Amino acid sequence: MSDAEEDGGFEAYADLGATTSEAMDIAETSMDRVHELVPQETLADRLRAKAVHATGDPEFQHLVRITGDPVRAGGRAVLDERPVVTDITMVKSGITGRGHDCPVQKAIGNGAELAAETGMTRTAASVLELDREGVYDDAIAVVGNAPTAALALADCIEQGTRPAVVVATPVGFVKAADSRERLRAVAREHDIPAVTNVGRRGGSGLAAGLTNELVHVASDVRGGEVEL
Numbered sequence: 001m002s003d004a005e006e007d008g009g010f011e012a013y014a015d016l017g018a019t020t021s022e023a024m025d026i027a028e029t030s031m032d033r034v035h036e037l038v039p040q041e042t043l044a045d046r047l048r049a050k051a052v053h054a055t056g057d058p059e060f061q062h063l064v065r066i067t068g069d070p071v072r073a074g075g076r077a078v079l080d081e082r083p084v085v086t087d088i089t090m091v092k093s094g095i096t097g098r099g100h101d102c103p104v105q106k107a108i109g110n111g112a113e114l115a116a117e118t119g120m121t122r123t124a125a126s127v128l129e130l131d132r133e134g135v136y137d138d139a140i141a142v143v144g145n146a147p148t149a150a151l152a153l154a155d156c157i158e159q160g161t162r163p164a165v166v167v168a169t170p171v172g173f174v175k176a177a178d179s180r181e182r183l184r185a186v187a188r189e190h191d192i193p194a195v196t197n198v199g200r201r202g203g204s205g206l207a208a209g210l211t212n213e214l215v216h217v218a219s220d221v222r223g224g225e226v227e228l
Helices: 021-037 044-055 058-062 070-079 089-094 112-118 122-132 147-158 176-189 204-222
Strands: 064-067 084-086 104-106 140-143 165-168 194-197
Touching (some): 021 044, 070 165, 165 204
Parallel strands (some): 084 104
Antiparallel strands (some): 064 194
16 A cells, blocks of 8 residues: 555566576566566555565565655665665675665664663664664664564654664564554654555565665666666
């Protein structure tokens, strides 16, 4: 469901980490099959297609929620070489190293002292610590694992933090769906472009894949295939 979607180009691509001819053939075939299952009418459909590719589930396209215009906002942020800030190491590891010059860092590991003092989770404390340093302003904020990180990021946005775009797909049976719902509401209220999903599913691979799609969009802008 998009708050505002405009028709846009949707060019096929195969930069999925493949570096050999056989790998490229697999990547192209994989995306061709995804494109048979997902409409290719708007830029937002690129995120739905990426979600299907990352999960291997054609139905996942219906679980993606678009707030504002995260494709254009994310593409511009990549072109502007804004930081990519993930919640945990696994998400950071999944971010492509090709096609961009954005610094990529993880939140986890920065809030040990605050977590010990307050009893909050390390990921939530780490998000708050980085936010105190102003790291999230104008950044590509990515949460792929921890619901408490998504809730902490929502708190930061309510208090004035303004990421360029939010990608949030925390996974699990406790607080995951609720955290994404709250983050969507806060993003909508404060005009922060965001891509999230509904339900229990999600995870680091999905978050990394959606973030990588923003990198692909920026690459297509450079190549003249997409206009932002």
